[in-house]
Amino acid sequence: CQTGEVAADPQLYDQSYLSPVTIGNSELMLDFDTGSADLWCFSTESPAAQSAGHGLYNPSTGTELDGAFWDITYGDQSAASGNVFADKVVVGGVTATKQAVEAATSVSYEFTEDVASDGLLGLAFSSINTILPQPQTTFFDTVRNSLAKAVFTVDLKKGAAGSYTFGYIDSSKYSGAITYVPVNTANGFWQFTADGYSAGGSDSSTGRGGVAIADTGTSLLYLPASVAKAYYSGIQGATFDFRQGGYTIPCSATPPDFNVAIGGKTFTVPGSYINYAPLRAGSSTCFGGIQADTGIGFSIFGDVFLKAVYAVFDDSGSSPRLGFAAQ
Numbered sequence: 001c002q003t004g005e006v007a008a009d010p011q012l013y014d015q016s017y018l019s020p021v022t023i024g025n026s027e028l029m030l031d032f033d034t035g036s037a038d039l040w041c042f043s044t045e046s047p048a049a050q051s052a053g054h055g056l057y058n059p060s061t062g063t064e065l066d067g068a069f070w071d072i073t074y075g076d077q078s079a080a081s082g083n084v085f086a087d088k089v090v091v092g093g094v095t096a097t098k099q100a101v102e103a104a105t106s107v108s109y110e111f112t113e114d115v116a117s118d119g120l121l122g123l124a125f126s127s128i129n130t131i132l133p134q135p136q137t138t139f140f141d142t143v144r145n146s147l148a149k150a151v152f153t154v155d156l157k158k159g160a161a162g163s164y165t166f167g168y169i170d171s172s173k174y175s176g177a178i179t180y181v182p183v184n185t186a187n188g189f190w191q192f193t194a195d196g197y198s199a200g201g202s203d204s205s206t207g208r209g210g211v212a213i214a215d216t217g218t219s220l221l222y223l224p225a226s227v228a229k230a231y232y233s234g235i236q237g238a239t240f241d242f243r244q245g246g247y248t249i250p251c252s253a254t255p256p257d258f259n260v261a262i263g264g265k266t267f268t269v270p271g272s273y274i275n276y277a278p279l280r281a282g283s284s285t286c287f288g289g290i291q292a293d294t295g296i297g298f299s300i301f302g303d304v305f306l307k308a309v310y311a312v313f314d315d316s317g318s319s320p321r322l323g324f325a326a327q
């Protein structure tokens with residue numbers, strides 16, 4: 001019965017969180033992503049112009065999956081593609097002896113310029129793995145029957161190292177009870193229903209809830225346009241800047257806390273988490289941590305929300321469920 005824990009190291013402005021993963025005989029820093037289901041990494045096959053500065057997987061330690069290839073495009077239109085090898089993958093002591101490792105032969109500039117990240121480790125459902133002609137399992141699906149309990153947990157923090165655990169829940173990491181809600185796996189995501197939102201101390205609702213996904217691979221909190229609009233209407237100097245592609249606020253602002261009702265419990269994102277980052281180094285205008293989910297089709301509870309809670313991704317029962325607790 002395997003269990004394991006690995007650090008989640010925050011990058012600048014908590015734009016992403018990276019964790020050490022041993023693949024074959026190299027250790028790479030991967031972005032664990034509950035919003036996708038591909039484990040891919042820069043490799044010795046990647047063009048040097050695209051992989052400069054990144055840790056590389058050398059497929060010589062693996063066994064090529066003949067005729068298998070992968071090609072993924074994320075919601076922000078970043079993309080990567082390549083071929084596939086079966087190799088040993090170890091995360092926090094949990095070992096997958098034959099994990100599908102997707103070696104990149106091409107990546108978009110977003111990944112090239114994010115030199116701290118050597119790739120992604122998908123933790124959504126294997127139904128959305130992009131390998132053709134035969135999709136392969138995620139790391140979690142590969143090891144889940146060998147785990148003490150088929151769960152993984154997410155404990156991200158603002159500006160500090162958090163952790164992912166596999167196979168167990170650590171009661172020292174949260175306060176109060178864990179509130180569980182059902183997950184709809186139809187779209188391959190950890191998809192749940194949020195009941196409602198409100199800002200500040202008052203329970204002045206900023207809007208009804210809706211369909212949402214828990215997504216560690218997305219930095220911000222994308223909510224219904226009406227909820228985002230109502231939230232920023234309470235901040236002096238806040239504006240929707242279409243050139244920046246979203247809401248901005250004065251970096252000097254103290255945004256109100258943001259409350260989310262899930263499973264009958266209220267979880268609070270401190271207002272400071274929503275004063276996300278200066279538009280450019282030294283700018284006095286900051287990008288908001290809450291943005292509209294217009295065009296996405298569902299809300300995305302990314303790192304701005306997840307770093308305010310302890311989250312349990314539980315596939316140990318008859319159907320998957322998500323658990324949230326205050327940190």
Ligand SMILES: Cc1nn(C)c(C)c1CC(=O)Nc1ccccn1
Binds near residue numbers: 076077218300
């Ligand atoms: C779905 C979506 N639409 N829009 C505008 C955004 C930003 C998303 C989320 C997204 O793209 N997340 C991501 C990106 C790269 C790697 C992993 N996750």
